[in-house]
Amino acid sequence: MLRLERLSKTYADGTQALSAINVEVGGGEILALVGGSGCGKTTLLRLIAGLDTATEGRVIVSGETITSPHEAVGIVFQEPRLLPWLKVEDNVGFGLAGLPAAERRERVDHALERVGLAGYGKRWPRELSGGQQQRIAIARAFVARPKVLLLDEPFSALDAFTRASLHEHLLLLWEETRPTVVMVTHDVEEAVTLADRIIVMRPKPGRVYETVSAHLDRPRDKLSAGFEKTKRRVMNALDRSLRPETPRPSVAEVEAAASY
Amino acid sequence: MGAGMTVTSPATAETGPATSPSRVFLVPRRALAVAGLLLPLLLAALWEWVAAKNLISVRLMPPPSRIWATMSDLAARGELTIHVLATLYRVFVGFAIGALAGTLIGAVAGASEAVRRIIDPTLQSLRSVPSIAWVPLFILWLGIFETSKIALIAVGVFFPVYLGVAGAIESIDRKLLEVGRVFRLSRPALVRRVMLPAVLPAWIISLRSGLGLGFMFVVAAEFMGASEGLGYLLVDGQQMGKPDQILGAIIAFAVLGKICDWVLVLVTKPLLVWQDTARRSL
Numbered sequence: 001m002l003r004l005e006r007l008s009k010t011y012a013d014g015t016q017a018l019s020a021i022n023v024e025v026g027g028g029e030i031l032a033l034v035g036g037s038g039c040g041k042t043t044l045l046r047l048i049a050g051l052d053t054a055t056e057g058r059v060i061v062s063g064e065t066i067t068s069p070h071e072a073v074g075i076v077f078q079e080p081r082l083l084p085w086l087k088v089e090d091n092v093g094f095g096l097a098g099l100p101a102a103e104r105r106e107r108v109d110h111a112l113e114r115v116g117l118a119g120y121g122k123r124w125p126r127e128l129s130g131g132q133q134q135r136i137a138i139a140r141a142f143v144a145r146p147k148v149l150l151l152d153e154p155f156s157a158l159d160a161f162t163r164a165s166l167h168e169h170l171l172l173l174w175e176e177t178r179p180t181v182v183m184v185t186h187d188v189e190e191a192v193t194l195a196d197r198i199i200v201m202r203p204k205p206g207r208v209y210e211t212v213s214a215h216l217d218r219p220r221d222k223l224s225a226g227f228e229k230t231k232r233r234v235m236n237a238l239d240r241s242l243r244p245e246t247p248r249p250s251v252a253e254v255e256a257a258a259s260y
Numbered sequence: 261m262g263a264g265m266t267v268t269s270p271a272t273a274e275t276g277p278a279t280s281p282s283r284v285f286l287v288p289r290r291a292l293a294v295a296g297l298l299l300p301l302l303l304a305a306l307w308e309w310v311a312a313k314n315l316i317s318v319r320l321m322p323p324p325s326r327i328w329a330t331m332s333d334l335a336a337r338g339e340l341t342i343h344v345l346a347t348l349y350r351v352f353v354g355f356a357i358g359a360l361a362g363t364l365i366g367a368v369a370g371a372s373e374a375v376r377r378i379i380d381p382t383l384q385s386l387r388s389v390p391s392i393a394w395v396p397l398f399i400l401w402l403g404i405f406e407t408s409k410i411a412l413i414a415v416g417v418f419f420p421v422y423l424g425v426a427g428a429i430e431s432i433d434r435k436l437l438e439v440g441r442v443f444r445l446s447r448p449a450l451v452r453r454v455m456l457p458a459v460l461p462a463w464i465i466s467l468r469s470g471l472g473l474g475f476m477f478v479v480a481a482e483f484m485g486a487s488e489g490l491g492y493l494l495v496d497g498q499q500m501g502k503p504d505q506i507l508g509a510i511i512a513f514a515v516l517g518k519i520c521d522w523v524l525v526l527v528t529k530p531l532l533v534w535q536d537t538a539r540r541s542l
């Protein structure tokens with residue numbers, strides 16, 4: 001469904017953000033990316049979305065190489081990025097300009113209902129809370145029925161309670177069309193709650209460090225032993241990924257610092 | 261004066277609950293509007309009183325009643341209408357031309373880095389030329405009649421609109437443009453659905469300052485030798501020693517300018533209802 005082949009990205013200033021990423025994601029699979037700050041998660045999503053071009057390697061969606069934004073790929077950014085001059089319903093329907101008005105209406109209303117904001121269509125974005133705006137952004141991506149949906153820390157600005165309810169809304173939408181989902185998160189519990197597989201990344205240059213599979217029953221029971229175990233495995237991997245690669249120089253540094 | 265104050269206080273109490281909850285300041289809006297009107301009236305009354313007590317030279321500083329009498333006399337003879345219409349006509353035509361040119365050239369300069377680098381230095385230096393400096397040149401080029409006047413006003417309106425539009429396009433949020441890209445909007449669709457609405461608020465502000473400058477430049481234009489217009493009333497008042505007419509024309513300028521700005525705000529308000537700004541009552 002989605003395949004990343006030796007995907008590398010070096011920015012114009014020489015920053016090596018990603019190095020030879022090889023990942024294959026199945027149809028309808030939910031993949032979570034976790035990893036320390038700056039390990040190239042956002043860069044990876046931008047490459048898949050076709051917003052940036054890879055230095056090497058390629059992104060393939062259903063056999064097609066992605067070079068620019070593609071209709072099969074949708075993205076929800078870290079910020080809602082709603083257009084402030086459009087009513088909520090027009091924001092949700094932003095990508096449906098080609099559809100007949102009646103069908104557009106129907107899809108928009110349905111998506112609004114799914115994210116728990118039925119009846120908010122006539123409001124302005126400024127009249128919504130941060131969590132509501134993020135839900136609109138998710139609805140906007142879903143109504144276009146992408147085969148691959150990318151989510152870049154979509155809930156990171158929200159409190160734990162709002163976040164939990166958004167997880168439910170997200171899964172409800174996902175169950176309808178079963179898109180392949182790649183989501184970036186900093187929250188291990190969030191990753192285990194939503195994903196079938198979790199990739200832990202490591203920085204400088206960004207690459208895959210460890211893959212943890214999380215094929216637990218849905219809806220996930222956060223108190224189950226399986227959930228706990230998967231969570232602990234991801235946390236361990238994350239811990240190790242954040243440690244310096246070669247511990248020796250750092251010991252030397254500590255000694256050097258101590259000798260002052 | 262005292263009576264005026266007592267009349268407003270019950271009105272204040274009445275409008276209190278009607279104010280919108282989004283107001284930052286809790287002073288009722290209508291009360292503020294009344295106070296805004298009251299200030300010039302208060303000043304006029306003070307002036308009238310000082311003149312009546314002969315504390316100032318009535319010949320050079322005619323009291324409001326004299327100015328009023330002169331202006332209503334002009335109005336009764338139908339002359340005031342002619343002058344006001346002449347000035348308004350020049351401002352509108354000059355404004356239309358200047359705003360159109362400023363919008364188009366500003367849009368091109370905002371959209372293309374290369375174009376901006378080429379034309380911006382020239383335009384910026386032309387902008388600092390004082391309005392009066394253009395007068396002799398325009399008279400030589402375009403003659404003494406309407407064309408040169410309208411050209412001068414158009415020049416005045418052009419610069420703020422150009423600057424406003426070019427700056428607004430340059431500062432469009434890249435993040436919102438990306439939303440357009442993600443949904444694969446064509447270039448024209450991106451302009452229409454994202455870029456235009458994004459620059460709208462700045463464009464309207466630039467039109468307002470352009471209109472204000474248009475009123476400044478129309479005076480310079482009418483000093484070029486006009487036989488009608490409020491600027492002509494100023495020149496005529498000076499030559500004939502009629503300070504009441506000069507003051508009347510100045511007040512007429514103030515009122516006209518304010519009304520035109522108000523109309524512009526009123527017409528464009530529906531375009532900006534979505535805005536999330538601190539002061540939406542502009």
Ligand SMILES: Nc1ncnc2c1ncn2[C@@H]1O[C@H](COP(=O)(O)OP(=O)(O)OP(=O)(O)O)[C@@H](O)[C@H]1O
Nearest residue numbers: 011012013015017036037038039040041042043044
């Ligand atoms: N436009 C850019 N130009 C140059 N370097 C960049 C650019 N964008 C990102 N980088 C660099 O690439 C690396 C990866 O950045 P990226 O934003 O992908 O990280 P991330 O994993 O999303 O981090 P975070 O979790 O903090 O969001 C970082 O070192 C960053 O400094």
Ligand SMILES: [Mg+2]
Nearest residue numbers: 041042043152
């Ligand atoms: Mg990021």
